Every structure is written in C-alpha cells, then in structure tokens.
Amino acid sequence: AQSVSQHNHHVILSEAASLELGCNYSYGGTVNLFWYVQYPGQHLQLLLKYFSGDPLVKGIKGFEAEFIKSKFSFNLRKPSVQWSDTAEYFCAVKRGDNTDKLIFGTGTRLQVFP
C-alpha cells in the first residue's frame, strides 16, 4: 500500500536556524506532492505543491521543497525560521494515475523559540 513517511516527529529550533523536514513516499509512478501547515488551533493550509516541471518548488512564507524522484523524497526547507513558523507540517502525496485520494504523513511538529 502507498505510504508517506515523515521521520522527524518533533523538531525544536531557535529563530534564524535553518529548517529541513523530511518526506518520503512509497509509490513508484507519477505523483503529485503537497506540504500543508497547521498552525495551533487552526485548519490545514497549503504551503506548496508539486505537479510537474521544476523540481524545486517555492511556496508561501519563504518555504521551498525539492522533489527528488530517485529518492522518492519531497523535503521541505526554509533557510531562516521565525517564531511564527511554530506549527505542525504535513506532507501529502496523490498518485498521478487519476486517483483522487491524498495520503498524508503523520506530521512533524515544529517548535521555534525566540
């Protein structure tokens, strides 16, 4: 069965530190990839997505992610985090074979201290 792995369950950083959150998926065909963010007490919001083209995708709030097909990965990065980035981050994958379902990873909780 298709799965999405986020190996970092809880990340703690100081402001201005660099961030990289890992995401790996298990499906071998064409995929559409997403990162969602959930701020405390709020609903999920889209950070960025990859469907095709340039594997380096830029999203909102200075986030970017790189699709590496050979590694089945879609890691999220930000060069300098802020306290307001404290949230839970979810990677999600949709198979490109006309499947409508998103498969979510278990999420990574990021805490940024001033």
Next chain:
Amino acid sequence: DAGVIQSPRHEVTEMGQEVTLRCKPISGHDYLFWYRQTMMRGLELLIYFNNNVPIDDSGMPEDRFSAKMPNASFSTLKIQPSEPRDSAVYFCASSPSTDTQYFGPGTRLTVL
C-alpha cells in the same frame, strides 16, 4: 469566498448519542472529503464524494459512521451511536477537480 464552512466547531456529547457534523464546501468544487485527526492515528481520510456521489468510503471505521451529500453545497457526517473513541477533530475539505484540497476549520468532537 468564505472557504469551507463546518459546524458545529465544538461538540460535546455522551456515549450512545447521535452526532451530526455539517460541511459546506467552496462553491464550484466538485470534490468533498471527510477526514478525522487524532494524536494516535494522525489525519485519516474517511470518505470522499465527487459530484455528490460517494466514491470511496473505505476509511469509514464502522457502520456507526455514515456520510451523505444531498446536494453540491452540503454534506453531513453522522455517528450513531457515538463512543468515546470517536473523540477527534473532524475536517471537511473540498477541491476543484483533482487539484489542491481546501480544508475547513474542523469540528472538535468529545464523546464522554
């Protein structure tokens, strides 16, 4: 656009009672998804609809759960009878075709 609207935002009920969660998708979106989020299991897809028709309900945990979408602007998720293990945040999401899903604010359900 107001986004995906869910009601109620919070629901506290007693075991055995019927619970109905409501969702209004973004106008024009063809797809509607119901998710459940818990600490233990993360975000799980329960069921989704395309053009008001249920497409995949394999994530519905058991017969106590049912979902309907009588028209393009309204869906319900019903739990009858409710149990304490149903306590979770239930999210509704909608999307145009097979693109990005837009999530509602969620309903936090507590079953005592």
